[in-house]
Amino acid sequence: MPEPLPSPDAAAVLDLAFRQWSAGLVAALARRVGLGRLDLAEDSVQFAMLQAARTWGFHGVPEHPRAWLLRVAVNRLTDLVRLRAPEVPDAPVEDPVAPDTETTRYAAELPDDALRLLFACCHPALSREMQVTLTLKVACGFSVREVAAALLADEPTVAQRLVRAKRTLRACRATLEVPSPEALPERLGAVHPALYLLFNEGYEASEGHDLSRAELCAEALRLAEVLLSHPATATPEGHALAALFCFHAARLPGRVDARGAFVPQAAREGTEASPLLVARGLGHLRASMGAVLTPLHLEAEIALLHANTAVPGPEDSARLLALYDALLSLKPSPIVALGRVVALGRVMGPAVALEALGPLRSVGVLQRYPYRFAVEGMLLEQAGERGRAADCFRQAAALARTPPQREYLLGRARACG
Numbered sequence: 001m002p003e004p005l006p007s008p009d010a011a012a013v014l015d016l017a018f019r020q021w022s023a024g025l026v027a028a029l030a031r032r033v034g035l036g037r038l039d040l041a042e043d044s045v046q047f048a049m050l051q052a053a054r055t056w057g058f059h060g061v062p063e064h065p066r067a068w069l070l071r072v073a074v075n076r077l078t079d080l081v082r083l084r085a086p087e088v089p090d091a092p093v094e095d096p097v098a099p100d101t102e103t104t105r106y107a108a109e110l111p112d113d114a115l116r117l118l119f120a121c122c123h124p125a126l127s128r129e130m131q132v133t134l135t136l137k138v139a140c141g142f143s144v145r146e147v148a149a150a151l152l153a154d155e156p157t158v159a160q161r162l163v164r165a166k167r168t169l170r171a172c173r174a175t176l177e178v179p180s181p182e183a184l185p186e187r188l189g190a191v192h193p194a195l196y197l198l199f200n201e202g203y204e205a206s207e208g209h210d211l212s213r214a215e216l217c218a219e220a221l222r223l224a225e226v227l228l229s230h231p232a233t234a235t236p237e238g239h240a241l242a243a244l245f246c247f248h249a250a251r252l253p254g255r256v257d258a259r260g261a262f263v264p265q266a267a268r269e270g271t272e273a274s275p276l277l278v279a280r281g282l283g284h285l286r287a288s289m290g291a292v293l294t295p296l297h298l299e300a301e302i303a304l305l306h307a308n309t310a311v312p313g314p315e316d317s318a319r320l321l322a323l324y325d326a327l328l329s330l331k332p333s334p335i336v337a338l339g340r341v342v343a344l345g346r347v348m349g350p351a352v353a354l355e356a357l358g359p360l361r362s363v364g365v366l367q368r369y370p371y372r373f374a375v376e377g378m379l380l381e382q383a384g385e386r387g388r389a390a391d392c393f394r395q396a397a398a399l400a401r402t403p404p405q406r407e408y409l410l411g412r413a414r415a416c417g
Contacts, residue, residue: 013061014052021066022049022141027117028070029077035120036170038138040080048072115226119179122190125172130165131190132197137162140198140216149206149401150197152335152365184232191227192241192296195220199245203252204401211262211404214252221245228284239288240296246281247303250274254310262408268310278307295331298323302339317346334363342375350382370399374409381416390416 022045029041048069062068121135136142136150137158144162148155179187202216224242227233250273257263285300302323305316312320324340337360345353357376366372377392393413400406 013065014049014056017052017065017069018049018141021069023117023139025066025070025073026138027120029073030117030120032074033077033081035123035174036166036172038166038169040077040084042138044073044077044080045069047076115223118191118194118223119184119187120174122187122194123169123172123174124183124186125168125174126165128190130161130168132193133158133161134165135190135194136197140194140201142201143207146201146206150201152368181232184230185235188227188233188235188238192237195224195241196244198223199248203248204405206401209403210260211256211402212252214249217245217249217252221249236288236290236292237294237296239284240294240300243281243284243288244296244300244303246277246284247273247300247307250277250281250307256404260404262404264408265306266311273307278304281307293326293330295327298327298330302327312346314347317343321347334360334366335369338366338369338372338375341379345379345382350379354379354383368399370396370401370405370409372396373399374412377409377412377416381412386416390414 025045025048026038026041029044030038033040051072052065052069056062056065117139118135121139122131126134133147133151136147137144142150144155144158147153148158151158199217199220202213202218202220205211205213221242224238224245228238228242251268254268254273255263281300281304285297285304288297288300302320305312305320305323309316321340321343324336324343328336328340338357341353341357341360344356354376357379360366360372361376373392373396377389377396380386380389380392390413393409393416397406397409397413400409
């Protein structure tokens with residue numbers, strides 16, 4: 001009897017499972033063995049995913065795929081714990097002790113496994129760098145390469161940071177528990193940046209065939225809004241973060257054409273941003289207003305201006321430059337400085353912008369950032385230096401992370417050549 005043909009739906013379901021369920025599955029397993037043994041939980045979930053890839057295509061997707069994955073992962077975890085029992089005899093595979101009434105109440109208010117894992121990875125024993133790195137890897141399901149791209153770091157540095165983070169959690173016997181009400185706001189300082197980077201990876205993918213991954217953007221927005229449903233974490237900054245996500249997500253459909261090719265902002269005239277997402281973002285922006293102006297407030301307003309018009313006019317361009325000036329004072333970073341260069345070029349012209357770009361050319365993290373070279377290419381093209389512009393676009397294309405990004409930049413290089 002011939003082998004059954006692979007199911008065309010299996011790959012799609014498995015991709016969905018990996019992106020949307022892996023964090024929850026890791027969380028479910030980590031609750032059994034503790035955060036100090038995250039490696040075992042991650043290995044068990046990866047084993048379950050591999051088993052699914054081997055069997056679902058031929059035998060069909062099970063009726064309850066998430067439960068199937070959890071069962072396989074738990075069985076694998078049990079085997080791994082038995083194998084390593086002599087190494088760690090005090091961490092049996094068992095459900096955690098029932099928490100007290102107050103913790104149970106807050107656990108009910110934070111029922112989402114992915115969100116619990118976010119807070120758990122932001123354990124106070126870890127440095128902020130470790131918290132964000134571990135969150136992206138474990139709670140968001142990023143590969144080491146994706147984490148490195150998100151943090152503009154090299155892969156060996158990220159890998160070592162993850163090893164140190166897991167070793168620290170093991171040493172302090174950390175558990176996967178909902179933090180106390182008093183501790184929740186403190187951990188937001190790492191949770192918000194992790195969600196920010198999760199959304200960025202969705203908006204501008206660091207690997208794969210597509211320019212964007214809308215499901216990651218949707219998940220980041222969902223988690224941000226779940227946080228806002230909890231009185232202890234419904235902060236003005238959290239609303240600003242959700243507003244930023246809404247305004248960017250509103251523009252996602254216009255970023256690519258029917259073939260999946262990148263559409264530059266200037267060519268999106270007539271492509272309306274999603275009015276529902278813009279209205280949702282405006283609601284969050286209004287709720288975010290308070291006594292403190294944060295970088296997220298400024299970034300949200302910048303995103304709103306871009307959502308409202310494909311090509312900013314003189315007034316909008318001047319406003320963008322003012323916003324970038326304020327943002328750079330609150331959040332001095334090479335990426336913000338690069339954004340200010342673009343805004344400066346719109347207001348003052350390419351010569352002034354190229355002069356402002358000068359100090360950024362030697363910044364280490366921007367040497368791996370394709371848009372640093374793309375911005376220089378754009379400014380040189382505007383200044384009439386088409387040969388140098390083509391060289392910059394080719395350099396940017398060499399650093400591009402996805403085919404649509406690469407093809408667009410090579411097209412710009414050819415147009416300048």
